[in-house]
Amino acid sequence: MAKQLMKGNEAIAEAAIKAGCRHFFGYPITPQNELPQYMSRRMPQVDGVFLQAESEVSAINMVYGAAGAGARVMTSSSSPGISLKQEGISYLAGSQLPCVIVNIIRGGPGLGGIQPAQSDYFQATRGGGHGDYRVIVYGPASVQEMVDLTMEAFDVADRYRNPVMILGDGVLGQMMEPVEFHYKPAEGLPAKDWATTGAAGRDPNVINSLSLVAEHLEEHNWRLQDKYKEATEKEQRWELYNCDDAELVLVAYGTTSRIVKSAVNQLREQGIKAGLLRPISLFPFPEKAFAQLPSSVKNFLAVEMSAGQMVDDVRLTVNGATPVHFYGRTAGVIPGPAEIIKKAKEVAGGEK
Amino acid sequence: MAELILAGFGGQGVMSMGQMLAYAGMLEQKKVSWIPSYGPEMRGGTANCAVVITDEEIGSPVVVEPDVVVAMNLPSMDKFESTIKPGGVLLYNSSLIDRKPARDDITVLAIPANEVANELGNTRVANMVMMGALLTQTGVVKVDSIHKGLEQVLPSHRQDLLEVNKQAMERGSKLAAE
Amino acid sequence: MNVVFERTPALSDRPTHYCPGCTHGIIHRLVAEALDELGVREKAVGVAPVGCAVLAYNYFNCDVQQAAHGRAPAVATGIKRVNADNVVFTYQGDGDLASIGCAEIVHAAARGEKITTIFVNNAIYGMTGGQMAPTTLEGQKTTTSPYGRKIESTGHPIQVSEMLATLPGAVFVERVSVHDVPNIRKAKKAIKKAFEDQLNGQGFGIVELLSTCPTNWGMAPQEALEWLTGNMIPYYPLGNFRSPEEVE
Numbered sequence: 001m002a003k004q005l006m007k008g009n010e011a012i013a014e015a016a017i018k019a020g021c022r023h024f025f026g027y028p029i030t031p032q033n034e035l036p037q038y039m040s041r042r043m044p045q046v047d048g049v050f051l052q053a054e055s056e057v058s059a060i061n062m063v064y065g066a067a068g069a070g071a072r073v074m075t076s077s078s079s080p081g082i083s084l085k086q087e088g089i090s091y092l093a094g095s096q097l098p099c100v101i102v103n104i105i106r107g108g109p110g111l112g113g114i115q116p117a118q119s120d121y122f123q124a125t126r127g128g129g130h131g132d133y134r135v136i137v138y139g140p141a142s143v144q145e146m147v148d149l150t151m152e153a154f155d156v157a158d159r160y161r162n163p164v165m166i167l168g169d170g171v172l173g174q175m176m177e178p179v180e181f182h183y184k185p186a187e188g189l190p191a192k193d194w195a196t197t198g199a200a201g202r203d204p205n206v207i208n209s210l211s212l213v214a215e216h217l218e219e220h221n222w223r224l225q226d227k228y229k230e231a232t233e234k235e236q237r238w239e240l241y242n243c244d245d246a247e248l249v250l251v252a253y254g255t256t257s258r259i260v261k262s263a264v265n266q267l268r269e270q271g272i273k274a275g276l277l278r279p280i281s282l283f284p285f286p287e288k289a290f291a292q293l294p295s296s297v298k299n300f301l302a303v304e305m306s307a308g309q310m311v312d313d314v315r316l317t318v319n320g321a322t323p324v325h326f327y328g329r330t331a332g333v334i335p336g337p338a339e340i341i342k343k344a345k346e347v348a349g350g351e352k
Numbered sequence: 353m354a355e356l357i358l359a360g361f362g363g364q365g366v367m368s369m370g371q372m373l374a375y376a377g378m379l380e381q382k383k384v385s386w387i388p389s390y391g392p393e394m395r396g397g398t399a400n401c402a403v404v405i406t407d408e409e410i411g412s413p414v415v416v417e418p419d420v421v422v423a424m425n426l427p428s429m430d431k432f433e434s435t436i437k438p439g440g441v442l443l444y445n446s447s448l449i450d451r452k453p454a455r456d457d458i459t460v461l462a463i464p465a466n467e468v469a470n471e472l473g474n475t476r477v478a479n480m481v482m483m484g485a486l487l488t489q490t491g492v493v494k495v496d497s498i499h500k501g502l503e504q505v506l507p508s509h510r511q512d513l514l515e516v517n518k519q520a521m522e523r524g525s526k527l528a529a530e
Numbered sequence: 531m532n533v534v535f536e537r538t539p540a541l542s543d544r545p546t547h548y549c550p551g552c553t554h555g556i557i558h559r560l561v562a563e564a565l566d567e568l569g570v571r572e573k574a575v576g577v578a579p580v581g582c583a584v585l586a587y588n589y590f591n592c593d594v595q596q597a598a599h600g601r602a603p604a605v606a607t608g609i610k611r612v613n614a615d616n617v618v619f620t621y622q623g624d625g626d627l628a629s630i631g632c633a634e635i636v637h638a639a640a641r642g643e644k645i646t647t648i649f650v651n652n653a654i655y656g657m658t659g660g661q662m663a664p665t666t667l668e669g670q671k672t673t674t675s676p677y678g679r680k681i682e683s684t685g686h687p688i689q690v691s692e693m694l695a696t697l698p699g700a701v702f703v704e705r706v707s708v709h710d711v712p713n714i715r716k717a718k719k720a721i722k723k724a725f726e727d728q729l730n731g732q733g734f735g736i737v738e739l740l741s742t743c744p745t746n747w748g749m750a751p752q753e754a755l756e757w758l759t760g761n762m763i764p765y766y767p768l769g770n771f772r773s774p775e776e777v778e
Contacts, residue, residue, distance in 0.1 A: 005375050005386070023612060031390055049611045053604065054637035061601035061634070065608020068595045069575070069616075073608070091598050114390065175413045176371065176386040178378045196593035196609065198616055200572035206587045207595040208578075255412070262411030334414055 003178040008143045008168060009034035009076075011179050012102055013042065015150035016074050018183040021100070022048035023073040025062035027055055027081060030114045031170040032104035035076045056081040060088030060101075067097035068207035070195030072154050076102035078170075079120050080111060082128075089163055090129030093224070094209030098157035100150065101135070102166045104173035107332035115332025116170030118254060121309035124167050125283040132221050134228045136164045136235060137282040139253040143177035149280070155186035156235060160227050167282060169305065171255040171334065231284055238286035239278040240293075242268060246275030247296050248348045251314050252303040253279045256335065260303050263340040270341075272348050285313045299347050300324045303340055305333075353408065354492045355415040357432055359400035360424025360445070365479035369422070370401035372483070372505065376497035377405035385413035398427045405492055420490055422482055424465070425449065443485055443528075445478065461485060461528055468523045474513075477520035484524025495521065540565040540574070542591045551744040551751025553708045554582060554650065558589050560714070561621070561648055564722040565592065568729065570617045575609050577602040581623040582656040600631025603638035606645040617728060619646040624665040625655045628688050632664075635694070635736075642699030642733035646724045649690060652741040653762060660746030664688045667765055672746070687765065691738045695771035702727045702735035703771040707763060709740070709755045716768075723773070732774040740766055 006014070013035050016024070024043060026036035036052065043050035053059035059075050066073040077085060082103045092099060105120045107113040124137045136156055138149040146168060153164040196205050211217040242264055243249060252260040257278040267274035277293070279286045300322055302311035311326045318324055327343040329335040356373065360366040370386050377384035388401045402415035417437050423429035423444040429451075436442055438457045447466030463485045465478040487495055502517055537543060540562035548554045565571045571592050578586040580599035587594035597605040602620035610618045627635050627649050638645065654672055655661040662675040665687050669678040679687075695703040702724050706717035717739055724735035740762050742754035749757060 003378060005371065005378055005384070023608070025608065051607070051611065054633050057601070058604040058607075058634055058637065061598060061604035062608035062611070064597070064601075065577070065595060065605035065610075066612045067608070068605070069609045069612035071612040073612075087598055088601070095596075170390070171387065171413060174387055174390055176374060177410075177413075178384060196575045196595055196616075197613055198573035198575065199591070199593050204591060205593045208587055210584060210596055258410065259412045261409065334412065336416055337411065 003180050005176050006143060006179050007034055007174060007176050008146050009104065009173040010038045011143045011147050012076070012150050012166065013038040015147040015181065015183075016100065016154070017042055017046055017048070018181050019072065019151040019154040020185070021072045021074050021154060022046065023066045023071045024048070024050050025053050025059040025066070025073070025075050027053050027059050027077065029078045029081045031106060031116075031173050032076050032078045032102065034173070035102065035104075056084035057087065060085040060092075063099050064088055064092055064095070064097060067092065067099045068095065068196050070192040070197060072158075074100045074102065076104070078104045078106045079108050079117075082120060082123070086123075086129035089135060090127070090131050090133065091209050092163045093127070093133035093135065094131060095207050096161040097163070097207065098161050099163050100153045100157055100166065101163055102168065105167065105169045107330065113332040114170065116255060116305060116334060117330060117332055118169060118256060118305040119307070119309065119330055120167070121282065121304070121306060124165050125285070125313070133224055134283050136160065136162060136231055136284070137167050138164070138237070139167045139280060139282045140172065141254050141257045141278065143172070143175065144179050145280070146172060147179050147181060151183045155189060158189045158192075159186070160231055162227060167254065169255050235281055236284050236286040236288050237280035238289040239276075239280060240289060241276040241278065243275035243277060243293055245273055245294065245296055247273040247298045248301060248344060249275045249277050249293060249297050249299070250301045250303055250340070250344065251277045251279070251310070253282060253310065256303050256305050259335060259337055260340060263337040263344065266337060266341055267344055272345065274344060274348070279310070282310070285317065287317045290317050297322060301344055301347050302326050303335065304328045305335070306330050353406040354404070354420065354490065355418050356403045356405075356420040356422070356492070357400055357415055357418040357435070358403065358422045359398055359428030359432055361427075362399055364424040365476065366399060366422070366424055367401050369479045369483055370403045372498055372501050373403050373405065373493060375501040375505065376493040379497045379500055380493055382407060383410050385410050387413045398425065398431065400428065400432070420486065420492070422486060423449065424479070424482065426451070429453065441489055443482060443489065445482065447478070459489070461489060463524060463527055465524070468527070469520060472516055472519055472523070474516050477516055480517045480520035481524035484521030485528035486524075487521070488525040488528040495525070538562045538566045540571040540591050542589050544588055546589055547585060548582065549745040551742065551754060552582075553741040556708050556714060557648065557650055557717075557739055557741065558586070560718045560721050561619070562590065563718065564725050565617070567722060568725055570725070570729070573615060574617045574619070577606045577609070577618070577620040579620070579622040579626040581626045583621050583623060583650065584657065586621050600626050600629070601634055602626070602631065603634040603643065603645070603647065607638055607641075607643050610643065610645050614644070617646075617725060619648060619725070621648045622650070623656065624649070624651045624653065624663045628664040628690050636697070639694045639697045639700040639734045639736070642701070644728055644731060644733060646728050647734075647736040648721065649736055649738045650741045651690070651738055651766065652743040653687070654743050654746050656743050656746055660743075665690070667761055689766060691736070691771050694736055699734050700736065700772060701733035701774045704773075705738040705740070705766060705768050705771070707740040707758065707768055709742070709758045713768075727774055730774075738766075740768075
């Protein structure tokens, strides 16, 4: 198929449809509106369902019902709306229901702004709602990667019976880039024999997260933790760029990683051995990538569009072995290569 | 590598102009990105989009120091004139902007886009007059690629607009060559 | 020996956890009988609420999803939109439906969502310990209105059936009571009719059932039934507010 020029928000929607998603429940919020708008146009053409819910709270609970009925289902929102969805996400995780949730992050807290940010990293990677659970989170860095990861997200959600989140930001949602769609259904996905489709010729299926006996609930929790362990083992994704002889490794994901890549190129031109470690899966955090780095690395510099969130995972992974520094702009301000280069030089120079 | 900002008020076609450039770049196998300004400013004043067309991987699609600015109205020129890289290009719509740019370290082209469009009988092709001038001045993509893009972008019942768009580009091109 | 009365198949063979004198058990049975009489148990999907009926998934012998507090109509919407052939119902109490879930029920009704809601109104929060509900009557004492509900500070009790009957999407709206046998028979008829309307693709249906809570009302079961007839029915009049026949 020929390349198309598409907005990130629309590309996610088309990718979902290509991956077999036929149910979408959403609620308007900037900067992700092109996604539900696209769905409202496309779903009727593929005999799918687009429904604009009365709130984000209702939308995520419609996702719960549809996921429990066995459908591939998606919702999308932006930061304040994702906060509202957290109750439902906790129930989805507790009831082990697969779905794909898109967060096109904007600056916060509160109503915040509408410009791009990465300040929902904690919320996304730590579960976000109440209880001991995790959501598998991907942080794409291009429109093409939004497409590829969205398609994969449906398979991963079905495999683990767990919500999967696509964490974008206003830049990725709004920008247009050339994309291609290639979806090959994953093989060996488990049958959804737990879905509530009507108890014809079988015992009733129950979708439920309630368990009033503490020991039973603990057992259920350990089962969930086993899934997260398996995902941590199998689903880590990352990109290493110019890291083979790097002394300074910049760590950045999503939009920020693109800017950092430009900065790394310029640092190299100036003789500084800089590289980029780009997490693609944010939960599980790509610890394995750090193990592949050469012994020449003297410093890490995490760069984020937040006041410092992913940097905690870098610190936890590095575990004190190497200094970890941070540079961030937040609340909707996008860092430029020049300020990142300045900080990188400070860090690199400080070691000499 | 070319980083462009196209700005004007809603309805002047700066967003679609940017998309056509990105589309043409894509047809020429280049790396391209397009990103709009978004938010309340869309509901009135000035809208703009940033386009990057390059052979290398694109870092930030957000353009801070453009090589080229197209200003379709005065607020756009006020906002972006100072951001252009030294040696860069400013094309402005002299039909609507009566002040002259202050910069002397950039190439400046005054294009009476609205007047030319009106002469062609379709005021909406002012952006394509600018497009013609832009391509002749910068060569960022080929005229032919824009034509191909137009054919694809225009719905079948609007293909009759192809000709006037091409004419507008030719007129703009001539003005830039003068 | 002749068997003259049996458990209906859509009810599980399990004892319920409901308090002595509680009318939830009766209502469960009415719903199950309606499903069985219509022959739809195998395509029924229930949605259990948060509240006393949270464990309804143990009692209905059909597929069930347990929903977050108040969200049952949204969950039911998701289910029905995936499998339109399923007979989908929510089973909700007054705190769940008329307080925290007010938006969900109003919008499911407004959309004419083809689901059936069984709404159990006992004028109090049962499971959490007898707190004031949106349906608690003026002057009624609860653990959060110890001096009796005051209209001045807490407003008037919500008449859900009357409110929903204003929405064209709500094609079947009826209020019944389960305080005696003739009324229980009427309640059964209303529930069955609501399911029939769903099967005919008519739109949203709700049956509001006035119910007792002897434990949290602090009354003996018989006394509670009398309190229902003497206090609730005057404020919550019984009857049909909308039916598809009338709508057409």
